[in-house]
Amino acid sequence: MVTLEDVARHAGVSLATASRVLNGSTRQVGASLREKVEVAAAQLGYRTNVAAQTLARGASNVIGLVVHDLTDPYFAAIADGAMRVAERQGLMVMVGTTHRDPQREIAYVSTLNAQRVRAVLLAGSRLTDTQVTRRLREELDRYRETGGRVACVGQDMLGVDTVAPGNREGAAALARALAGLGHRGFAILAGPEGLITARDRVAGFTEELHRLGLPDPLVLHGSFDRDGGYGAATRVSGVTCVFAVNDVMAVGALAAFRDRGIRVPEDVSVAGFDDIFTLRDLVPALSTVRLPLADMGARALELALDAAEEARVEGVAGEVVLRASTRALG
Amino acid sequence: MVTLEDVARHAGVSLATASRVLNGSTRQVGASLREKVEVAAAQLGYRTNVAAQTLARGASNVIGLVVHDLTDPYFAAIADGAMRVAERQGLMVMVGTTHRDPQREIAYVSTLNAQRVRAVLLAGSRLTDTQVTRRLREELDRYRETGGRVACVGQDMLGVDTVAPGNREGAAALARALAGLGHRGFAILAGPEGLITARDRVAGFTEELHRLGLPDPLVLHGSFDRDGGYGAATRVSGVTCVFAVNDVMAVGALAAFRDRGIRVPEDVSVAGFDDIFTLRDLVPALSTVRLPLADMGARALELALDAAEEARVEGVAGEVVLRASTRALG
DNA sequence: CTGTTAGCGCGTTCAC
DNA sequence: GTGAACGCGCTAACAG
Numbered sequence: 187m188v189t190l191e192d193v194a195r196h197a198g199v200s201l202a203t204a205s206r207v208l209n210g211s212t213r214q215v216g217a218s219l220r221e222k223v224e225v226a227a228a229q230l231g232y233r234t235n236v237a238a239q240t241l242a243r244g245a246s247n248v249i250g251l252v253v254h255d256l257t258d259p260y261f262a263a264i265a266d267g268a269m270r271v272a273e274r275q276g277l278m279v280m281v282g283t284t285h286r287d288p289q290r291e292i293a294y295v296s297t298l299n300a301q302r303v304r305a306v307l308l309a310g311s312r313l314t315d316t317q318v319t320r321r322l323r324e325e326l327d328r329y330r331e332t333g334g335r336v337a338c339v340g341q342d343m344l345g346v347d348t349v350a351p352g353n354r355e356g357a358a359a360l361a362r363a364l365a366g367l368g369h370r371g372f373a374i375l376a377g378p379e380g381l382i383t384a385r386d387r388v389a390g391f392t393e394e395l396h397r398l399g400l401p402d403p404l405v406l407h408g409s410f411d412r413d414g415g416y417g418a419a420t421r422v423s424g425v426t427c428v429f430a431v432n433d434v435m436a437v438g439a440l441a442a443f444r445d446r447g448i449r450v451p452e453d454v455s456v457a458g459f460d461d462i463f464t465l466r467d468l469v470p471a472l473s474t475v476r477l478p479l480a481d482m483g484a485r486a487l488e489l490a491l492d493a494a495e496e497a498r499v500e501g502v503a504g505e506v507v508l509r510a511s512t513r514a515l516g
Numbered sequence: 517m518v519t520l521e522d523v524a525r526h527a528g529v530s531l532a533t534a535s536r537v538l539n540g541s542t543r544q545v546g547a548s549l550r551e552k553v554e555v556a557a558a559q560l561g562y563r564t565n566v567a568a569q570t571l572a573r574g575a576s577n578v579i580g581l582v583v584h585d586l587t588d589p590y591f592a593a594i595a596d597g598a599m600r601v602a603e604r605q606g607l608m609v610m611v612g613t614t615h616r617d618p619q620r621e622i623a624y625v626s627t628l629n630a631q632r633v634r635a636v637l638l639a640g641s642r643l644t645d646t647q648v649t650r651r652l653r654e655e656l657d658r659y660r661e662t663g664g665r666v667a668c669v670g671q672d673m674l675g676v677d678t679v680a681p682g683n684r685e686g687a688a689a690l691a692r693a694l695a696g697l698g699h700r701g702f703a704i705l706a707g708p709e710g711l712i713t714a715r716d717r718v719a720g721f722t723e724e725l726h727r728l729g730l731p732d733p734l735v736l737h738g739s740f741d742r743d744g745g746y747g748a749a750t751r752v753s754g755v756t757c758v759f760a761v762n763d764v765m766a767v768g769a770l771a772a773f774r775d776r777g778i779r780v781p782e783d784v785s786v787a788g789f790d791d792i793f794t795l796r797d798l799v800p801a802l803s804t805v806r807l808p809l810a811d812m813g814a815r816a817l818e819l820a821l822d823a824a825e826e827a828r829v830e831g832v833a834g835e836v837v838l839r840a841s842t843r844a845l846g
Numbered sequence: 847c848t849g850t851t852a853g854c855g856c857g858t859t860c861a862c
Numbered sequence: 863g864t865g866a867a868c869g870c871g872c873t874a875a876c877a878g
């Protein structure tokens with residue numbers, strides 16, 4: 187293993203000089219020595235030892251990213267956005283996937299703390315479980331006490347910089363749009379009870395129906411994925427419009443209705459939430475609430491990197507997009 | 517920042533003892549001292565400094581993963597598989613996305629080398645550009661010379677452990693199946709010319725048509741994504757069956773045909789390749805060649821981690837899956 | 847079992 | 863400009 191010292195010796199200069207030319211020091215080095223060092227480094231095939239550098243500098247060039255599931259396009263999009271800004275800043279990204287296990291989320295924060303990453307990004311809905319939230323906060327606080335920066339894409343419950351999707355407002359806007367189409371009987375494929383993202387979308391939608399003087403929707407719980415949508419849709423009846431709290435669930439619902447011989451949108455309208463890119467060619471095209479996921483991931487990392495005194499919360503508005511999966515009544 | 521030394525002093529033991537209880541040493545420590553150390557660590561909020569540990573041990577607990585694009589479900593699936601085995605082994609994963617820029621792939625290998633990661637996983641098709649391949653190999657060799665382990669999901673061109681999807685064979689089997697349905701006039705949405713995965717699929721398909729005595733297919737190039745499939749499908753005519761070299765392109769083709777008023781499968785059959793999970797609810801359901809992507813990612817990491825004398829190449833067979841997007845003729 | 851000590855590779859004051 | 867030397871936090875002999 188070639189070390190800086192090898193390079194220095196080979197170039198006939200001091201360790202310090204070699205360090206200055208090879209790594210981003212502010213100090214200047216004479217052209218001739220600089221040349222020698224570069225040649226020696228190239229010849230020997232020198233590669234900086236980042237661990238040593240991190241130790242000496244007391245700061246790393248890595249950021250941590252914790253998501254639930256990379257194969258869920260929602261998180262893939264957020265991760266992509268975050269990784270683009272990381273790359274632009276010359277930072278590497280360490281990724282942990284929790285597969286929706288909150289214990290694992292906490293464990294990752296701890297591990298990333300040990301790695302002394304520059305910043306940690308938490309993507310994904312918070313849970314109603316206050317125990318879990320408290321323990322996560324403790325872990326985050328401990329990390330932040332020693333200079334760690336944290337940002338979150340999701341609900342503002344951790345006392346850190348947060349990019350908060352407008353779940354309530356978006357769902358409410360969607361309800362309004364759907365009501366505007368003439369629908370009066372709704373079902374909500376509501377996701378799991380403990381997931382705040384799902385809850386907020388349900389609440390925003392339901393409250394808006396109230397406000398419009400429409401009857402309460404049928405609320406059907408299930409998992410937050412395709413199968414959850416499918417299963418819940420199986421139990422739908424007597425409504426003209428179904429709101430799945432995310433697009434992936436809506437896809438499951440579409441499949442369920444197809445299997446049941448129920449046509450969309452002729453027999454029932456279906457809307458989702460998120461506007462997942464990979465699903466844009468679905469037939470019928472899915473009405474949904476668009477969230478700029480990549481931007482949200484990027485923005486969250488920017489917030490984390492740009493240290494501030496107190497936690498900032500940035501809301502992100504969802505935009506209702508009506509497509510072929512919902513139709514006007516009468 | 518609390519260090520091991522702080523903990524040791526606080527517990528009234530030596531640095532070595534503290535190290536032994538807090539980090540995974542094989543050495544035993546008496547119960548009473550162990551207890552003291554653990555209490556002290558907890559009280560002080562000690563967190564291992566992984567950089568220091570890595571430096572001292574000369575080995576890190578991180579693996580590197582280089583993919584083209586995380587938002588492409590193909591890579592997301594591979595990454596997910598790899599990350600599951602990483603997690604099982606207690607390793608963290610550093611991810612780099614190249615966005616199909618080969619320079620960036622090389623740069624990431626260099627950076628991961630500097631990080632002294634335990635292993636590097638390269639996922640994604642190789643290119644026909646021999647210059648690029650040579651430079652990548654050089655960079656990999658340099659990494660391997662100092663103990664780095666490398667594995668690749670893709671073509672065996674790097675001289676490293678490789679999980680090689682059976683692109684040719686899979687495409688040939690698909691051609692056979694499609695011919696068995698009675699199709700004789702084919703078009704291939706062939707992807708970019710320089711991408712070997714695409715090339716192999718085209719070649720396997722074409723050669724099998726030859727072997728069956730069927731006419732040459734119409735070969736239409738384009739990008740390897742949804743838009744490439746859409747664009748190429750726009751130029752299709754006079755055939756009964758279209759083979760898109762991956763599922764995402766097939767989705768684009770479906771959209772193009774829809775826009776052109778061409779019905780699938782009534783007017784034209786469409787098949788893809790990969791069997792992307794997120795697309796399984798597409799209508800019409802896509803005929804394709806299934807690749808066990810997550811397993812491939814997992815297997816590649818296993819290969820990399822389990823050091824061997826010489827590079828192993830494991831072929832992975834694709835399985836033809838005929839669904840509703842292709843129909844039998846006459 | 848437990849403690850002492852010499853590095854691991856590099857950044858960075860300091861003097862020159 | 864350049865070099866010498868100390869310290870970053872931890873591991874791993876080695877000695878007891």
